[in-house]
Amino acid sequence: MSQNGYQANSGAQPNERVDNKGEMKFSYGGQAVIEGVMMRGAHAAAIAVRDPKGQIVVHEQSLSATLYRGRISKTPFVRGVVGLWDALGLGTRALMWSADVAVREDENDQGNFNGPIGWATIALSLAIGIGLFFLLPTMAAAGIGHLLGLSTAADAAEAGSFLSYQALPIGLQATIINFIEAVIQLGLLIGYIWLIGRIPDVKRLFGYHGAEHKTINAYEAGAELTPEIVARYPIEHPRCGTAFLLTVVFVSVFIFSLLGRPPFLLLVLSRVVLIPVIAGVAYEILRFTARNMHNPVVRIIVKPNLALQHLTTRQPDLHMIEVAIMAFQHVLASEGLMAREEIVIPEPRPEAVSPTLAAEKAKA
Secondary structure, eight states, rough: OOOOHHTTTTTTTOOSBBBBTTOOOOOOOOEEETTEEEEEEESSSEEEEEEETEEEEEEEEEOOOHHHSSEEEEEETTTHHHHHHHHHHHHHHHHHHHHHHHHSSSSSSSTTTTTHHHHHHHHHHHHHHHIIIIIIHHHHHHHEEEEEEEEEEEEGGGGOOOGGGGGGGGSSSHHHHHHHHHHHHHHHHHHHHHTTTTHHHHHHHHHHHHHOOOOHHHHHHOOOOOOOHHSSSSSSSSTOOHHHHHHHHHHHHHHHHHTOBBOOHHHHHHHTTTTTHHHHHHHHHHHHHTTTSSSSHHHTTHHHHHHHHHGTTOOOHHHHHHHHHHHHHHHHHHHHHHOOOGGGOOOOOOOSSOHHHHHHHHHO
C-alpha cells in the first residue's frame, strides 16, 4: 500500500472516523467472494454480489456482540484465536451464499451450494489444506533433516525410515529443521497461490480482493467512496489475510523451535494443536504493525507481507469496486456512520457479469 493509505491515520484529527489517538473507531475486515465482496464491521457483515443479470444483491448478517464488541474482542491473543475461528465460519458462509447468487438464473432460484454438496466441498478443501500445508512440510523437513545428518534414526533396525528419527532437544539442529519446514510451507503456499491465480475465475476473485482493499484504504484516508476515487488507492493493506499467513509462518519457526523436534507422532500433533497459539500471536503482531505504519522500522518489517499480497490481489475494474463500495456502505450503516437512505443500489450492469457465467448463460 502507498504512503497515502498507510498515513491516513497518522496524525489525523479526531472525527467520525478517527479518535483522539489517531486510530480508526470503525472495526472492519473483509473478504473477496465469488463475484463480490464481504465486509465486516463490529455489528454486522454485508455481502454484495453481482448476479448473472448484472444486478448487485446484498445480504446482511448480525455479528455476535460477545465476540466483536465484548471483553473477548479486547483481550490480547484470545481475540485473535476466537476472531479467526468465527471469521472462518463467516467467510465460508459468505462464499457459499455468493456462489448461490452468482449462478442462479432468477430470484426464486436459490442454488444448491448451502446444501450437502457445499459443505462436503468445504470439508474436503480443509482436509486437503491441512495435509498439504501442515503435514507434508513436517514430513518433508524430517526427511531433509535426516539426509543432512541433523537427525538420526531411533535405532539401527529402522535406520532406513526418517519417520523414526531420534527426537531432538531445543538447539541449533532442531531450529534448522524447523526453519526448513517453514521454508517448505511458505514455498507450497506461494506456489499454490501462484498456480490458482492463473485461472481466469480466480483472477476475478483476486480482483474483488483488490477492490476490497482499495475501498478500505479510501475510507481510512477520508476519501469519498465513488468507484473513480476509490480506484486511485492501493491494493495492499497491512491487515490483509495474506499478510497474516506469512506472519504465521515466521511465528511458527520461533514457537516450534521452543519445542525442539519431538517424536514424529507428537511432532505432527503439535503442528495441529499449536495452530491457535500461533494464530493468536500472529494476530497481535499484525495488529501492532498495522497501528504503527508511521514508524519507518515497521514499514521495513511489513514489506514482505505487502509484497506477498500481489499474489492474491489484482487491479479491479470500476464494476468490481462498485460492488465493494456497496458492501462497505451497508456495514457503515450498521455502525451508524451512514444513513441507510443514502445507500442507492446501482442499476443492473450486464457488461459487468463474469465472462464465464455469461458464456454458460448463453449456452443454456
